[in-house]
Amino acid sequence: xxxxxxxxxxxxxxxxxxxxxxxxxxxxxxxxxxxxxxxxxxxxxxxxxxxxxxxxxxxxxxxxxxxxxxxxxxxxxxxxxxxxxxxxxxxxxxxxxxxxxxxxxxxxxxxxxxxxxxxxxxxxxxxxxxxxxxxxxxxxxxxxxxxxxxxxxxxxxxxxxxxxxxxxxxxxxxxxxxxxxxxxxxxxxxxxxxxxxxxxxxxxxxxxxxxxxxxxxxxxxxxxxxxx
Amino acid sequence: xxxxxxxxxxxxxxxxxxxxxxxxxxxxxxxxxxxxxxxxxxxxxxxxxxxxxxxxxxxxxxxxxxxxxxxxxxxxxxxxxxxxxxxxxxxxxxxxxxxxxxxxxxxxxxxxxxxxxxxxxxxxxxxxxxxxxxxxxxxxxxxxxxxxxxxxxxxxxxxxxxxxxxxxxxxxxxxxxxxxxxxxxxxxxxxxxxxxxxxxxxxxxxxxxxxxxxxxxxxxxx
Numbered sequence: 001x002x003x004x005x006x007x008x009x010x011x012x013x014x015x016x017x018x019x020x021x022x023x024x025x026x027x028x029x030x031x032x033x034x035x036x037x038x039x040x041x042x043x044x045x046x047x048x049x050x051x052x053x054x055x056x057x058x059x060x061x062x063x064x065x066x067x068x069x070x071x072x073x074x075x076x077x078x079x080x081x082x083x084x085x086x087x088x089x090x091x092x093x094x095x096x097x098x099x100x101x102x103x104x105x106x107x108x109x110x111x112x113x114x115x116x117x118x119x120x121x122x123x124x125x126x127x128x129x130x131x132x133x134x135x136x137x138x139x140x141x142x143x144x145x146x147x148x149x150x151x152x153x154x155x156x157x158x159x160x161x162x163x164x165x166x167x168x169x170x171x172x173x174x175x176x177x178x179x180x181x182x183x184x185x186x187x188x189x190x191x192x193x194x195x196x197x198x199x200x201x202x203x204x205x206x207x208x209x210x211x212x213x214x215x216x217x218x219x220x221x222x223x224x225x226x227x228x
Numbered sequence: 229x230x231x232x233x234x235x236x237x238x239x240x241x242x243x244x245x246x247x248x249x250x251x252x253x254x255x256x257x258x259x260x261x262x263x264x265x266x267x268x269x270x271x272x273x274x275x276x277x278x279x280x281x282x283x284x285x286x287x288x289x290x291x292x293x294x295x296x297x298x299x300x301x302x303x304x305x306x307x308x309x310x311x312x313x314x315x316x317x318x319x320x321x322x323x324x325x326x327x328x329x330x331x332x333x334x335x336x337x338x339x340x341x342x343x344x345x346x347x348x349x350x351x352x353x354x355x356x357x358x359x360x361x362x363x364x365x366x367x368x369x370x371x372x373x374x375x376x377x378x379x380x381x382x383x384x385x386x387x388x389x390x391x392x393x394x395x396x397x398x399x400x401x402x403x404x405x406x407x408x409x410x411x412x413x414x415x416x417x418x419x420x421x422x423x424x425x426x427x428x429x430x431x432x433x434x435x436x437x438x439x440x441x442x443x444x445x446x447x448x449x450x
Contacts (some may be wrong), residue, residue: 064433065425067298068394072404073421077409081232081418162297166397173300186307194296194304201295227334227387228298 005184008192011179012054018175019196024173025089026158029096033157034150036097037104044109055105062102067163073093073166092164092171097156101155111146112138144217151208152226155201162197172196238416239423242406246420249403256323256400257389263328264384268335272343275336293333298391302326306398313330323395331388338384342377343369379443386436393428403428 043055062070076092078084084095115138123137165174172193180189212218232363239246274286293301309315317325346369354364396405407420 045413060433061429064429064436066390066393066428069404069421069425069428077418077421077425081234083232119406158295159295161280162299163394166394173297173303176300177303180303180307185311186303187309187311188309190304191302193300194292197297197300198292198295227330227384227391 003191004188007183007185007188009198011189011192014175014179015172015192015196018170018172019121019200022158022161022171022173023200025093025164025169026096026154026161029093029161030100030154030157032093032097033100033104036101037108040101040105041108041112044105045112059102059105062099063106065099067095067099067160068166070099071164071167088167088169090162091167092161092169095164096161099160100157101151103156104150107146107149107153108147109144111142113144115141144215147215147217148208148212151204154168154208155204156226157227158200158204159197232418234419235414235416236419238410238414239419242410242426245406245410246403246424246427247404249401249424251430252320252400252402253389253392253395253428254431256320256327256395256402257385259324260331260388260392261385263324264331264335264388265381267328267332269339271332271336272339275340276343276401290333290336293330293442294337298326298330299397301330302395302398305329309391319395319399322398323392323400327391327395330391331384334384334387335381338380339373341380342373345376346372365409375446378446379439382439382442383436386432386439389428389432414423 026046040055040059043051044059046052046055067180073090075088079091119137119141120133123133128136161171163171164171165177168174176189180186183189197198271286273288274282275290277283287332295437302323306319309317309322351364351371354368359367387445392402393404396402396408399405403424404421405418407424411420446449
């Protein structure tokens with residue numbers, strides 16, 4: 001077996017440019033998912049029944065959906081039927097945001113549930129207003145509990161972004177496919193891409209552990225906990 | 229802009245092909261699951277070995293498989309393997325292999341977590357009543373570890389089914405391959421992808437729901 005290392009070296013600039021797209025689309029999609037996830041978690045606790053039902057349906061629909069299915073449906077099905085043709089990059093970011101908002105909503109919900117009931121009562125007894133109860137007492141504790149899972153989902157989102165290659169988002173996987181096909185050296189190219197993903201995942205995991213130790217949280221699993 | 233008229237008749241006309249494609253997805257996930265659970269157990273045992281030469285390579289493989297996207301690994305297996313070996317895999321075998329190997333890495337973590345979840349006092353108690361190492365495993369540790377492992381192990385099956393949804397990218401004639409095929413012929417991507425998407429979501433959600441129910445039951449009787 002001969003491993004064409006020169007090919008990897010000559011394609012490295014292209015791969016690194018594509019890695020920037022991977023990181024960009026993951027970051028934007030994940031940030032949007034964080035915002036929507038908080039709204040959904042709040043919706044689940046709302047006094048309004050329609051808000052609770054809507055959050056429940058949203059979360060469970062997108063938790064059941066696989067990224068590939070959703071991205072193909074949006075990009076090929078919905079776009080064609082409605083005539084709204086969005087760029088692949090936008091559809092890709094949107095899909096990552098939709099799926100992860102559901103996962104993160106569950107993480108936030110579990111975080112809120114884990115805060116002791118006595119904390120609410122104590123905050124109220126101190127005479128804090130409902131918003132201050134949440135902001136000064138509940139949120140700081142819930143976010144500490146949720147942080148490790150949020151980090152794991154960030155790693156999962158990064159790995160998921162490889163699927164966006166199917167709608168031609170010029171990210172790492174798509175670029176790797178293109179070079180593999182034109183050079184007839186798939187093995188070298190996929191190994192090179194695997195190494196880049198491996199490095200990215202480990203950097204995120206290391207940063208996460210750093211933040212966790214700064215906050216005095218017990219360090220968690222390094223890599224994704226769900227199969228992606 | 230073109231006027232897109234919905235034609236759901238295409239879905240009903242091709243229902244048998246679509247359902248056969250769904251069946252293929254389930255079969256791939258099931259085979260991959262069998263590989264994952266068996267190989268994962270072997271990996272766990274090797275990682276518990278006292279010999280570093282057995283322990284370290286397996287730990288590295290598990291870490292790598294859990295860190296790279298399954299989607300990428302599928303391409304590496306299907307297109308990469310024939311380049312560096314005499315192994316030419318059919319899309320079906322490549323899909324089962326990629327899903328099974330990645331699944332094994334996750335399964336190995338599940339087994340490991342379950343063994344760790346059994347209280348240390350149970351191991352000591354088993355020793356104290358004079359059980360052999362095999363008896364300790366067979367009668368004390370494994371029955372308890374098994375119970376801990378059930379919910380995550382079933383969730384792995386759901387994850388494998390979700391992972392199987394993209395095997396059409398290497399040419400497996402699953403439900404999404406059939407959907408694309410019909411869409412290209414009759415230009416009906418919305419109807420076909422909506423149907424196959426909703427179908428797979430319904431399957432994964434009912435499976436996940438059943439797992440959650442079982443989990444609650446185990447918690448109650450636990």
